[in-house]
Amino acid sequence: MTTQDYKDYDRFYGRxxxxxxxxxxxxxxxxxxxxxxxxxIPLFISKLKEILDWFxxxxxxxxxxxxxxxxxxxNKEKPPKIELRMIDFAHATLVKDERADEGYILGLKNTISMxxxxxxxxxxx
Numbered sequence: 001m002t003t004q005d006y007k008d009y010d011r012f013y014g015r016x017x018x019x020x021x022x023x024x025x026x027x028x029x030x031x032x033x034x035x036x037x038x039x040x041i042p043l044f045i046s047k048l049k050e051i052l053d054w055f056x057x058x059x060x061x062x063x064x065x066x067x068x069x070x071x072x073x074x075n076k077e078k079p080p081k082i083e084l085r086m087i088d089f090a091h092a093t094l095v096k097d098e099r100a101d102e103g104y105i106l107g108l109k110n111t112i113s114m115x116x117x118x119x120x121x122x123x124x125x
Contacts, residue, residue, distance in 0.1 A: 063089070064103075
């Protein structure tokens, strides 16, 4: 039964996620009240890979405490529509050492891996 309700989590919910419960946090996010929106996950993975490609090529900036904003349309009757944005650039710094931002790259790879895990698990159901 669709109730037209939504779940509201404040920023402290996200800050409380750990490597041990991050997958559950993503599953909660993709749950529209009826099922996990599996159709949106490959779209987010694709966008994350675009951001990863940029980070693998850029050598001028380091991002600290930046965030990714995930947004999707919860109505399953509509084709999946998503947005993924990098936000919170207050601690981005210009660097001169010509190395990739390995910390951000690791975070992106881990996020992609978690989403792939969720997608593969949900497809098998």
